[in-house]
Amino acid sequence: MRIEEGIKLGFKDVLITPKRSTLKSRSEVNLKRNIHFKYSNMISSGIPIIASNMDTVGTFNMAVQLSAVNIITAIHKYYTVNEWRSFITHVPHDFFDYIMVSTGVSDADYTKLKKILSLSPLLKYICIDIANGYSDNLIQFVTKIRTKFPNKIICAGNVVTGEMVEALLLSGADIVKIGIGPGSVCTTRTKTGVGYPQLSAIIECADAAHGLQGHIISDGGCINSGDIAKAFGAGADFVMLGGIFAGHNECEGKIITENNDKFMLFYGMSSKNAMKLHMGKVAGYKTDEGKLVKLLLKGPVKNTVLDILGGLRSSCTYVGAREIKELNKRTTFIRVLEQENTIFNDGTLF
Ligand code: 5GP
Numbered sequence: 001m002r003i004e005e006g007i008k009l010g011f012k013d014v015l016i017t018p019k020r021s022t023l024k025s026r027s028e029v030n031l032k033r034n035i036h037f038k039y040s041n042m043i044s045s046g047i048p049i050i051a052s053n054m055d056t057v058g059t060f061n062m063a064v065q066l067s068a069v070n071i072i073t074a075i076h077k078y079y080t081v082n083e084w085r086s087f088i089t090h091v092p093h094d095f096f097d098y099i100m101v102s103t104g105v106s107d108a109d110y111t112k113l114k115k116i117l118s119l120s121p122l123l124k125y126i127c128i129d130i131a132n133g134y135s136d137n138l139i140q141f142v143t144k145i146r147t148k149f150p151n152k153i154i155c156a157g158n159v160v161t162g163e164m165v166e167a168l169l170l171s172g173a174d175i176v177k178i179g180i181g182p183g184s185v186c187t188t189r190t191k192t193g194v195g196y197p198q199l200s201a202i203i204e205c206a207d208a209a210h211g212l213q214g215h216i217i218s219d220g221g222c223i224n225s226g227d228i229a230k231a232f233g234a235g236a237d238f239v240m241l242g243g244i245f246a247g248h249n250e251c252e253g254k255i256i257t258e259n260n261d262k263f264m265l266f267y268g269m270s271s272k273n274a275m276k277l278h279m280g281k282v283a284g285y286k287t288d289e290g291k292l293v294k295l296l297l298k299g300p301v302k303n304t305v306l307d308i309l310g311g312l313r314s315s316c317t318y319v320g321a322r323e324i325k326e327l328n329k330r331t332t333f334i335r336v337l338e339q340e341n342t343i344f345n346d347g348t349l350f
Pocket of ligand 1: 222270
């Protein structure tokens with residue numbers, strides 16, 4: 001056993017200091033970014049935010065709405081090949097720039113992935129996603145997928161330390177997904193004692209990835225646009241959001257009504273709810289690592305998108321970043337013991 005003494009930080013432990021700038025208005029800020037990948041010849045040119053591949057959030061309907069504002073959706077892995085086929089025959093060409101095909105690492109996942117990708121050469125992103133990216137399975141699967149699909153943009157995770165980021169990039173991933181335990185409906189940290197504060201994970205993993213011309217996605221833990229700005233400020237190339245996009249009309253959670261209020265169920269992909277839904281039961285050797293919550297129905301996702309993009313533009317103007325890409329260079333974090341004045345939080349009307 002050994003203890004690493006250096007303190008690791010989460011979003012709530014820091015704020016970004018303002019810096020002098022020549023920007024006159026938030027409208028001057030460009031949130032789009034061109035990203036060239038390590039292996040794939042393809043380019044990403046939208047807003048580097050991704051809706052999570054959770055089964056209630058990473059839906060086809062979500063992708064239709066978010067692609068219209070140049071945001072990516074990681075489509076969840078539970079749609080059948082036929083559902084994929086009938087969906088993608090009706091979408092415009094540029095839609096494919098904003099969807100990722102998610103997969104696990106089993107043989108069945110591999111077979112299904114090949115079938116989905118064979119539906120259209122325009123599908124360009126593959127998101128290989130397992131809860132514990134430290135498993136040797138992931139490295140082997142990434143190597144296999146890179147060999148089979150040399151030109152696709154491959155993203156793989158989740159991990160939280162630099163040496164695993166390097167290992168995944170050297171195995172063939174273009175992008176590594178970072179985050180163990182920060183998610184809004186995740187209970188991994190309490191169930192297992194394992195995790196890594198997200199801000200430090202981003203800073204350390206970005207350093208490892210960028211040294212090898214790779215990229216990272218910060219996955220989980222953002223509860224507002226300030227956190228998204230901090231994730232970009234820390235060095236994330238993309239930020240993946242679950243809870244912020246959950247509970248909207250475009251999601252596929254069950255809706256329940258209580259006292260005339262409508263709620264949508266939202267749950268972790270390792271929750272009892274998800275395991276029963278997709279596997280029929282919780283296997284005897286496992287425990288759940290996710291929660292089930294009910295969210296007051298939030299309406300169309302486009303309002304939330306406007307709100308978070310407005311917040312991000314404002315973060316950029318506070319530090320003088322004309323482009324989202326500059327946010328990292330212009331960020332100085334200060335460690336803090338307080339974030340906001342909470343006195344009227346219980347009575348906030350909107
Ligand atoms: P959020 O944006 O809601 O804070 O985090 C979303 C992320 O949480 C997802 O993209 C995924 O990586 C992670 N996640 C989703 N479901 C679960 C779960 O049941 N357990 C754990 N440990 N993580 C989850």
